[in-house]
Amino acid sequence: MAAKTGLTAFPAELLVLITNHLPAESSAAFTLTCKVIGEKLGLGFCDALKIPDSILEKDTDSFWRTLHEALGGLNLQAKRDRRHEFLCLLEKDLPSHIYCRSCQKLHKVDVSLVGHPWFENLHCMKKDRESNIHKSIHEAFRYPFFQMLMKRHRLGLNCTDLLNIFRYNMRESRSDHMYQGTAEARIISDALYIRAQHVFMLPASLLPNGPEAYEIAACSHFTCNETRTFVSGELTAAFRRRLHHLPHCHGPDCSKCFASFLSCIHCQTEFQIDIKDLGEGDIALVLTKWQALGKGEDHKDLIWLGFTGDGASQFWETGSISRKFENGKPFRFDSLLLSSVPSEGSFKGPGCLARTWG
DSSP states (O other): OOOOOGGGGSOHHHHHHHHTTSOHHHHHHHTTSOHHHHHHHTTHHHHTTOOOHHHHTSOOOHHHHHHHHHTTOOOHHHHHHHHHHHHHHHHTTOTTEEEETTTTEEEEOOGGGTTOHHHHTSHHHHHHHHHTHHHHHOTTOOHHHHHHHHHHHHTTOOOHHHHHTTOEEEEEEOSSSEEEEEEEEEEETTEEEEEEEEEEEEOGGGTTTOOSOOOOBSSSSSBSOGGGOSSTTHHHHHHHHHHHHGGGOOSTTOHHHHTTEEEOSSSSEEEEEEEEEEETTEEEEEEEEEEEEEOOSOTTOHHHHHHHTOSOOOOOOTTHHHHHHTTTOOOOTTHHHHHHSOSSOOOOOTTOOOOOOO
16 A cells, blocks of 8 residues: 555644644635545534534524524634635535525535425525515526526536526416516626516507506516515506507607616616507517626625615616627517517417417
8 A cells, every 4th residue: 555645644633733723614624625634633623613403594693692602602603604614615616516605505406406395495495585586587587596507607517407497488368468478598708697578468458557467577676566666666657658658659769768778776687668569459568678697606796786685786887788688789679579479379368369469
């Protein structure tokens, strides 16, 4: 057997003395470098960073801090910080895992977990759903998949399957109109960009006020749900302004129609509202939005904080997000409609149109 060299040849006592001079998270990571080092140092350094699950998922308020410290633990926030640094060190060498700041655990993430009950019941996924952030982007959006997608991209690994999670094409018949939703996702300049389009096919009987409910959001700040918006009902108001303006529209060069391109000052979202004439007084009301979601490195990313409402106002050149996504080419809002709607009328439902876009 070849003689051991380097650190593996050191006696356990000397390794312990060396390791004691390292930060707690580095000491724990050092014990996992190889089997020999691990056997000599044992699991003590890793055990020192353990926090019981019953406490881990609780907020660090005074009650839980006092309880944990009364049981002989270190300052809970200090231990959380060390555990965070330790798991971040491990994550670097685990291409199929992400470090979840919310759960303070490593999660293995792949497409097989989409909709899986176990994954949906994780603490972070529950918080994701409760925050309704996904609704301000689109229904298929989940932050852990976003984080895993961007990590694989940074590592130069294939991420097509994960990118497809953020794409969708769906239609549904609602009580008084027809709805179609589509989304496309692209990685541009190492950041995730999403274009989503919401189409409402409205019969003439609903004009000029539109349907009772739209059930969508441009972002978490422009929404039709008044309990979730900073500017109450702002998106609904924008829809109604556009519908009321329709009889007075001066065509493609109408200045008021051009003003229907809007951007949010809180998050990197741009959107425009368009109308397509379907004939016989019926129309398609179309919301197209572009969002730059950032690099997905961490929940504390400044761009992502804009979407959660925890960050400062965002500043960028209006129109730059949509231009990047469309690669500088003019965007035809009805190009998505024409390419995704069948040629024969098939949208038949209570109070819905039975024709397609012409």
